[in-house]
Amino acid sequence: MGFTAADLPSFAGRRVIVTGANSGLGLVTARELARAGASVILACRDTAKGDAAAAGMSGDVGVRRLDLQDLASVHDFADSIGLVDVLVNNAGIMAVPYAITRDGFESQIGTNHLGHFALTNLLLPKLTDRVVTVSSLMHWSGVISLKDLNWKARPYSAWLAYGQSKLANLLFTSELQRRLTAAGTGLRAHAAHPGYSATNLQGHTGNKIGTPIWLTLNKVAGASPEYGANPTLYAASADVAPDSFIGPKFGARGPIGPVGRSPLARDATTARQLWDLSEQLTGTQFPL
Incomplete structure (x- = not known):
């Protein structure tokens, strides 16, 4: 049957941040880590929704505002955080109409x-264990x-933009791990993907034709958020090699x-170039 949330080791005495933890995969991830004893911070743009999610969780759970579409909010959030063991x-967002932050x-x-x-670069000096970044098939x-x-400079494609962002997650993870290793730190960077999990992401494409199709597919083929969160929980807890990419064995389903x-996700040159560009755009640098 493979790994499930029931297999999580004790997280007692450990502190975890989960971004987007008010719904979907993030909610399940935060809930299960709290159940395992972690002190969990739900980092959410809408703190009212975060409070509602936290009310349904047991254990030590707190809510703090984080708007990833606003770098000032990212700085404010990072400044408010002390030592953390795991950042998730x-x-x-997925395949949304064109908009700018x-x-x-x-x-x-x-x-x-x-x-x-x-967020990761700002928190790295306060991290003790690992960074887990959720990518996608x-x-x-x-x-x-x-x-x-x-x-x-090019016509916008919602799905190609989403694919680019999820490829960026993997290139970021690999380059982050390269830098962590070079710095001589024991911190690890991992990525995970949920397979095809039915969450609220598919209901916000802004496409009058596409959205109903996705919602129908969710009912027919989508796995539960509980299943979809398992790769993230595995990556957050298991002793796996640095820069591991965790997911279902058979793509959408299977043991974790x-x-x-992809070959493009293994391109070390692009990973370094993307890192340099990301530093320029965000004004944040690798601090270790």
Whole structure:
């Protein structure tokens, strides 16, 4: 049957941050880590929704505001945090209509990658164990455009923009691990993907035709958020090799463990170039 949340070891005495923890995979991830004894911070843009989610959890759970589409909010959040054992970069948006963040980034790369990039760098001096970043099978469709990361010079495609952001998650993880290893720290960076999990992400595409199709597919083929959170929980707790990518063995379903990634996700040169560009765009640097 493989790993499930019931197999989590004790997290007593450990502190964890989960971004986007008020719904979907993030809610389940936070709930299960709290159940295992962790002190969990739900980092949410809407703190009212975060409070509602926290009310349904047992254990030591707190809510703090974090808007990944606003770098000022990311700085404020990071400044408010003390020592943390595990950072789970879970929050994300999927295939939404074109929009820009407060800092002028295309919203998907801004939320899914650049916001988490800044958050991670700001928190690294306070981290003791690992960073887990949630990617997607859709990274296989992703191509990084270093010249037009924010879709200002090409026709916008919601799905290609999503694929680019999820590929960026994996390149970020690999380059982060390279830097952590070079710095001689024991910190680890992992990525995870949920397979095909039915969450509220599929209901916000803004497409009158596509959204009903996705919601129907959710009912027919989508796995539960509880199943979809298992790879993240595994990556947050298991003793696996640095830069592991964790997901279901058979893509959308199957036992949880290390899985493969696309050739573009293994491109170390692009990973370093994306890191340099992300530093320029966010004004944050690797601090160790």
